[in-house]
Amino acid sequence: MEILFKNFSFRYKNLKEPTLKNINLKINAGEKVLIAGQSGSGKSTLMHCINGLIPFAMEGEHSGELLIDGTKPYDETIFEISKKVGTILQDQDSQFIGLSVGEDVAFLLENNRVKTTEMHKQVAEALDIVDMNDFIGQSPYELSGGQKQRVSIAGVISSKSDIMLFDEPLANLDPASGKNVIQLIDNLHKETGKTILIVEHRIEDVLEESVDRIVVIEKGEIIFNGPPQEILASNILNTAGLREPLYVEAIKRSKHGLSALDKIQNIENCADEKIKDSILKWYIPTEMIKEKITKRKMLSVKNVDFSYDKTRKVLSDISFDLHEGEILSVLGNNGAGKSTLSGLISGILKPAKGEIFLNDQKINGWSIKKVGENVGYVMQNPNSMIVKHMLRDEVKLGLEARLVDNRGVLSFNWLKSLFNRKNINEDDNIEKLYLDIIRTCGLYGYRNWPIASLSYGQKRRAAIASILTLDPKIIIMDEPTAGQDYRTYSSFMKFIQELAASGLGIILITHDIHLALEYSSRSIVLCGGEKIADDTPARIFAQTDIIDRANLKETSLGKLASIIGIENKSDFIQFFINEAKECSIIE
């Protein structure tokens, strides 16, 4: 089945500007295409046009023509479209509708009135393809993110639709599970010959398996439509605010001019002599010495055990320190104990054994509130944190409560150092503090806005602003970059680095390898409740045993190093990070 857009434009009912402008795109039957673009570029809108959510669930105006298998979806119902197009949504949790795996896969068949016995047969077949038959009776609560993703795929396979649409299939998955899903999609493509569309901004991960074509959307328009080798050799991804694969970035940084003929989309082709020479000329071994930490210890976790039910330990014997101004990343797969650890540090949970010190004071027995005055916790989804309608009220909420509660206790050290202010004392009025905080967070222009009209990235900043009002010493952030494209993400992380530079300690809970590599100075890796590594990210990502145990994935930089014959992988990774940092400072 083919998909054809002809001069197609679309405008949402409540928006002034069209979200898609003059799209001309043909996707042939059996093709595998990656559709990339920043958040807000229109890539999801394009997808909704194909799967029928537009116009059936989301209203708007369109012009031009869209044909799916020769018929206009506008003349059909969403159900007729769903026969041709199967969609796997990005939120694995919400799209798991059934109470068990089998039931969820059967959902579409139930709605298609397939007889119960026949249905059980088809469900088993679909689950076989994704290798999940052993889980048929399990509930969604017993599955990992990657397993839920497989179940969703089985649910679409059972529909026998010819087009499969994947909406950010890698979101919320740990690197190893993400890799599995990409392989699974590739197998499906090879075995069934279905037309496959993948909407993603994590280009490096999708390109681990080959795609026929990449389509890049920017501000509602298609700015590139062609084979991967072409776009990787060009500079289009960067201009569209998307991240190139790290190994491609490395080759480009070495000043090697790439052409489509290099077929760089396959990392194995980097063994080419010219590329090799260029990289070797560029790379200067850094001879990493373990950075001597002279800064003051802020947080010290000593031999901590934790268990929810007193029988199974969720964390055992965890020890680590966090220093002033340090950005520490905590890595590990789902269930490794990352969120339990952040619960312990923020005082929500109490350790069963061991001690936690904050500035040399033992905090085991402190109340959540008291710990919260020192340790701020920023959730993954800002909407789960924001309690007021207006930005102003949200940010002031904690400030007012705190100023009224303990007048004179606030020191706002980080603010002082950011603004070189000498005396912010209790007489400084709330208004002034509030304005400083939103200025720091880059929200000054929005101070009178309702929060609902802010973008997702801005909401995230608002959530941090409301935490900063508590004058914390440490901030824990859960997946701070989830759902954000490269551009928003980099500017957000720069802001976090500024906060750290002012003396805050930052803990990032994440499975984003790029984030850990480029923005944290140290990583600890948890696996099955134990700490299995505590080192610089560059060293950690060069160790295959740790990568495997923690469901991480080797970086393409490491791969590049081995292809070229650089033995000290971690040093090469570190060199790349340092170079990238220098360039971003110059920029």
Place this chain on the structure above:
Amino acid sequence: MSKFGTLYVDSDSFFHRMEPSLKLLVFLLWSVTVFMFLDLRVDIFLLVLGIILLSLSRIPFIIIRNLFIVVIIFNLINALFIFLITPDYGTILTGKTTVLCNLWHYSLTLETLFYLLTLSLKYISLMPMAMILIFTTHPSRFASSLNRVGIPYKIAYTFNIIFRYIPDIQNEFKTIAQAQAARGMSFGKDEKSFTKRVRNLFNLTIPLINSALERIDKVTNAMDLRGFGKYKTRTWYNTTKIKASDYVVLLVLIIMFGLFLSIKITDTSMFWYPL
């Protein structure tokens, strides 16, 4: 909570195998019977019968015990309030006054005590059947069964959806509450002032509603994309077969309910008081 995050206890008993809509009918007629009478004999009969049935249901004893404790405590409080508000209700019902003792302004009469006992047992006798219905019925089978007896599937499926997402929303509530507590806005023991606790609890509503709306949006899209509502009927993955034993149960049910109904019609006294 079972592994499905619902109250269903996966096991195999007579009640687990029974047609879910029939179970619902048993429970409904049981309740009607209980509320028809204000008669200690009926209450005791139904309670004993209920306990016997409950023992056949293979629900873990600990669940049964805990729930009974809760309901009994609730009933004691309920009885106390009824006594405080209408201390002479027993007298109004029976026309007799037998004072047992005087407590401050109140005098406790034998009639009122007997009335409160009857009333409490009445509520408690609903318990066993309610527990059987809740703990032995798989939500999906319940939905398909309701659909079979004529309830539109969109309504019947609501049960599935509720059971599927309640645990998610519970978790969401917990994380939101914890994040706010860490911000110094706890509604638990951490906060000493009661008014602040209430205010802090109230503050959770916006994020909770936000996340619920987001979820509803996503779930609706996911259901649309997979053809929910396509036809007027649908089939079910999890379903039960109507068995001979179900007809037997239905017959027994009709006979017993008929008996109770005829007793009610012939016996016009509102309240049974033997003393």
